[in-house]
Amino acid sequence: MSEQLIISNYCKIADNTVSLNGKLIFKCDIEKKFPEFIKEAYKNFQINYPKFFKMDSLSKLGFLTAEMIIKKENPVGNFKNEDVSIIITNSSSSLDTDIEYSKTINDADNYFPSPSVFVYTLPNIMIGEICIKNKINGENTFFISEKFDIDFLYKYVSNIFETNKTQCCIFGRVELMGEKYESVLYLVKKAKDCINTNESVIFEPENIKKLYIS
Amino acid sequence: MKNVFISSDNIITSLGFTTEENITKIKNNKTGIYNIEDKELSPSAFHASLINTDELNSKFNSINSSNNFTRFEKLSILSIKDALSKTTVDIKNKKTLFILSTTKGNIDLLEEKNKMIFGENRLYLSNTAKLIHEYFGSPNQPVVISNACISGVLAIIIGSRLIRSGQFENVVITGTDIVSKFVVSGFISFQSLSSGPCRPFDVSRDGLSLGEGCGTIILTSNKNYLSRQTEVIVGGGFSSNDANHISGPSRTGEGLLLAINKTIEDTESDYSKNIDYISAHGTATPYNDEMESVAITRAGLNEVPVNSFKGYWGHTLGAAGIIESIDGIYSLRNDFLFKTAGFSEIGVTNKINVIDKHEERQINNCLKIASGFGGCNAGVIFHKL
Numbered sequence: 375m376s377e378q379l380i381i382s383n384y385c386k387i388a389d390n391t392v393s394l395n396g397k398l399i400f401k402c403d404i405e406k407k408f409p410e411f412i413k414e415a416y417k418n419f420q421i422n423y424p425k426f427f428k429m430d431s432l433s434k435l436g437f438l439t440a441e442m443i444i445k446k447e448n449p450v451g452n453f454k455n456e457d458v459s460i461i462i463t464n465s466s467s468s469l470d471t472d473i474e475y476s477k478t479i480n481d482a483d484n485y486f487p488s489p490s491v492f493v494y495t496l497p498n499i500m501i502g503e504i505c506i507k508n509k510i511n512g513e514n515t516f517f518i519s520e521k522f523d524i525d526f527l528y529k530y531v532s533n534i535f536e537t538n539k540t541q542c543c544i545f546g547r548v549e550l551m552g553e554k555y556e557s558v559l560y561l562v563k564k565a566k567d568c569i570n571t572n573e574s575v576i577f578e579p580e581n582i583k584k585l586y587i588s
Numbered sequence: 589m590k591n592v593f594i595s596s597d598n599i600i601t602s603l604g605f606t607t608e609e610n611i612t613k614i615k616n617n618k619t620g621i622y623n624i625e626d627k628e629l630s631p632s633a634f635h636a637s638l639i640n641t642d643e644l645n646s647k648f649n650s651i652n653s654s655n656n657f658t659r660f661e662k663l664s665i666l667s668i669k670d671a672l673s674k675t676t677v678d679i680k681n682k683k684t685l686f687i688l689s690t691t692k693g694n695i696d697l698l699e700e701k702n703k704m705i706f707g708e709n710r711l712y713l714s715n716t717a718k719l720i721h722e723y724f725g726s727p728n729q730p731v732v733i734s735n736a737c738i739s740g741v742l743a744i745i746i747g748s749r750l751i752r753s754g755q756f757e758n759v760v761i762t763g764t765d766i767v768s769k770f771v772v773s774g775f776i777s778f779q780s781l782s783s784g785p786c787r788p789f790d791v792s793r794d795g796l797s798l799g800e801g802c803g804t805i806i807l808t809s810n811k812n813y814l815s816r817q818t819e820v821i822v823g824g825g826f827s828s829n830d831a832n833h834i835s836g837p838s839r840t841g842e843g844l845l846l847a848i849n850k851t852i853e854d855t856e857s858d859y860s861k862n863i864d865y866i867s868a869h870g871t872a873t874p875y876n877d878e879m880e881s882v883a884i885t886r887a888g889l890n891e892v893p894v895n896s897f898k899g900y901w902g903h904t905l906g907a908a909g910i911i912e913s914i915d916g917i918y919s920l921r922n923d924f925l926f927k928t929a930g931f932s933e934i935g936v937t938n939k940i941n942v943i944d945k946h947e948e949r950q951i952n953n954c955l956k957i958a959s960g961f962g963g964c965n966a967g968v969i970f971h972k973l
Contacts, residue, residue, distance in 0.1 A: 456828065456846055467693075467713055467734055472770070476698040479773045485631060492774035493835045493961060496691060498735045502962030505829040511846055513827045514964055515742060518732040520714040526731070530746070533753045539826065539854075 376536045378565040379577035384546075384585055385442040387415075387435060388556040394442050395573065396588060408555055412438060419445070423507060430471040430494035431555070433503050436462065436548040439557040440504045447561060449542040450508055457541035459513035460501045461531055462559075465520050466551040467497045500548060512540055522547045522586060528579045531562060541567070547586075558586050589856070592748040592822040594970075595758070595813045596675035596806040597914045598667045601799060601901035602637045605647055606670055610911075611918055613900070615946060619929055620901045621785040621797045630772045634781050637799035637902035638767055639663070658706055660694045663802040664720050664764045671760070671804035672724075677813045679724045683757035685750060686730040688717040688764070689743035690906035693734075696768040720762070728756075737869070737960030738827060739763065740909020744805065745825030745968050751809050758813065763910035764802040771905070772798060778835070786872035786903075788896035788928050789881070789942045791935030796871040799902025803910035818921045823953075823969030824854025830963035837875050837959055841883030844957060844965040848887045851955065851967035859971045863892055864951045865925060867916040869958045870896020871903050872930065876959060881936035889955075895943040899929025909958050913970065916954040920972040923950045 386393045390411045392400040402414050412434045416426055421441055429437060440460075449458045471494045478486050493499060498516040505514065513534060517527065527545065534540050546559035562577050575581045598606060602620030603613040613620075620637035624630075641659075648662040651669060672679060679686065693713045696702050710716050717730040733743045740763040747759035765771075775781050775798060782795035807822065808814070828850065830843035837844075852863070866889060868880050884890055897912050904911060919925055925947045934942060954970045 455831070456850070460829075465712065465714060469711055472692075472695065472698065472711075475774070476770060479769060480699065482627075482631065485773075487773040487777040489774070489777045489835070492777055495770075495774065496734070496736045496961055498960075498962040498964060499834050500962075502829065502831075502834045502964070505831040505963060506834070509831050511829055511831055511843060514735070514829045514962075515733065515746070515827065516735045518713045518717075518734050519729070520712070520718075523729065526729070529753070529755060530750075533749060536753075537749070537854075539850075 376532065379532060379535055379562055380565045380568055380574040381560045381562055381577050381581065382568055382574045383443045383446050384558065384560040385439050386558045387439050392442060394446065408553065428490065429503060432468055432470060432548065432550045433494060433500040435550050435555055435557050436500035437503050439548060439559045440544055443559060443561050444508055449561065450510060453542045455509050455511040457512055458510045459534065459540040459543045460504060460510060461515050461527065461543060461545045462501060463517040463519060463522065463527060463547050464497065464549040465518065466549060467518050468495050470551050471495050524579050524582050528582060535564065590752050590809050592751045592807050592809055593814055594805060594820045594917055595677050595808045596671045598671040598804045599911045599914055600639065600663055600667050600802040601904065601911065602639050603901055605666065607914055614926055619785055619899060629767065629769050630776065634772060634776065635785055635797045636767050637797065639800045658694050658710065659696065660764055660766050661716065661720060664762050665723055667802045667804040668724060668760060668762055671806055675806055675813055677758045677806050677808055679726050679760055681758065682727050684726065685728050685756040685759045686721045686726045687743050687747050687759060687761045688720065688730060688732045689739040689761065689910060690734060690764050691736060691739060692765060692771060695770045696766065699769060736962050736964055737905055737908060738958040738964045738966040739906040741956060741958040741966040741968050742827055744822060744909065744913060745827065745966065747807050748822040748825065751807055757810050758806065758808040760804065760806050761910060762804045763907040765905035765907050767798050767800045780873050782872060785930055786898050787930035788870035788872040788898050789877050789934060789936055790931045791933045793872040793874065793877060793935055796873050796898065797902040799904045801901055801904030801907035801911050803907050803914055805910055805914060819973045820917045820920050821971050821973060823859065823971050824851050825966065825968035826850035826854055827964060827966040832963055834963065835961055837879040839879065841879045841886060843963060844880065844883035844959055845886050847965040847967040848883060848957065851969055855969045859953045863889060863953045863955045865919060865954045866892050866894040867912050867954060867956045868894050868896050870898050870928065872898055878936050881938040881940045884940050885938035890938060890940050893925055893941050893943045895926055895928040913956050916956050917970055920951060920954055920970055923948060925949050
């Protein structure tokens with residue numbers, strides 16, 4: 375029997391709200407568009423990180439979701455930097471930014487490709503942004519699937535713990551396309567590394583799903 | 589630990605439509621990189637390795653008469669079909685998984701002329717993967733990995749883990765990327781394209797050359813699916829992040845060094861101690877090659893023969909890790925090391941042992957490495973039994 379894994383903290387951002395461990399911690403007018411919402415959320419949580427404003431929308435969403443968890447429990451410090459991993463999935467990859475970038479090249483008379491936009495046309499840049507802010511050096515993978523493939527990813531994440539590739543994993547789904555967005559990230563670690571297990575949830579597909587849809 | 593074998597493979601680049609065709613061209617020192625003047629791809633000329641469209645269409649029409657496949661999909665389907673024809677692994681088997689590795693998939697569908705023919709739906713990578721897996725009647729939901737230029741190496745690492753954990757017996761991994769206006773303009777804006785065919789690790793290197801490529805590698809734990817005299821297995825693997833910069837590699841090589849060390853740690857020690865060949869990422873940008881030389885030296889591997897294949901077919905992005913691993917596996921099976929096209933004089937601070945002529949040499953353990961945007965790095969070891 376493999377060692378029990380737990381979700382010690384999780385954060386969900388959707389519908390102009392931010393929830394940490396199931397508790398609403400920030401919301402703004404539902405009429406506001408994503409760029410305004412995410413800026414207000416960033417200011418509300420007093421994250422002093424000017425690089426945030428250079429990021430594309432997808433990276434901002436993933437970065438802020440991760441930041442909420444890390445403010446509560448910073449895995450770096452408790453674990454070696456190389457033992458913290460990030461496994462994220464979504465459906466649209468970086469398509470939202472791809473479309474924005476393509477507008478700068480589709481018209482021959484108005485051709486102005488920008489490296490600072492182009493660099494965000496890869497979904498894993500978001501993982502890089504989280505790693506840079508928090509000095510995380512462990513395994514990183516970006517999977518693409520239409521729906522949140524909880525069963526597959528649960529097995530995959532469990533396997534990298536079992537085979538000692540990681541001691542702590544930031545795992546979840548960060549999706550953004552046009553005006554639609556939704557993110558959920560979980561901090562997963564071994565039960566033995568958890569001091570206060572009262573608030574934690576066992577890492578298993580039913581629980582991942584329950585916290586995701588709640 | 590369960591052995592993960594290589595059962596079959598295929599490479600498609602401008603040099604040919606099979607692994608054998610590509611290897612023959614490389615042995616004859618042919619490069620597929622040329623000066624491209626094509627306003628559909630870029631307002632200014634650039635160097636790249638492009639697959640001939642007429643040849644691609646004629647090869648594809650010989651297996652399927654439908655016009656409803658994109659360039660990306662045609663390449664992927666042809667590659668999988670050729671790899672499957674050389675093994676008894678059945679892609680329709682419940683024990684077989686399909687993994688697609690790509691950075692940009694059907695990104696050319698953002699161009700109006702292509703959008704009108706194929707629609708926008710296949711801009712979503714999961715739809716592209718689904719279409720390919722349905723073509724072959726694969727029963728399991730495909731897995732898509734899109735992690736910049738380490739996608740291919742990562743797909744091999746993940747595929748072998750899924751076999752070792754007992755979830756699947758066989759994994760068909762395909763890595764594909766095309767050269768599009770989107771990608772060309774982006775690399776030009778970064779000023780990272782070379783002025784001629786790229787020159788990995790060379791003193792005069794000035795950037796990368798893009799390349800179109802597709803490769804398929806079929807992994808299995810079932811010895812009944814093996815037919816060669818010399819078998820190769822996948823050893824350990826690991827991915828890491830520099831946590832340094834989103835578009836520039838770390839100067840200290842820290843992240844790649846970590847990936848190399850963890851890959852070695854993850855591999856049975858009797859052969860990880862004796863790495864006798866390194867297939868580098870070797871894009872030929874000043875920073876990448878310098879960083880790799882630092883990491884290789886810090887890992888104590890600076891005397892191990894190392895090469896880059898980018899001078900033959902350019903940087904094929906999500907396909908690179910797959911097709912370059914297939915070359916490494918060929919080298920293991922045949923005790924033959926390929927020279928680094930475009931290289932003549934060492935131009936990195938740490939004097940690594942760049943292979944400058946084709947050489948017959950007994951080798952048993954190959955380390956394949958890759959690095960990419962977002963600060964990601966990966967390593968995987970192949971071992972000859």
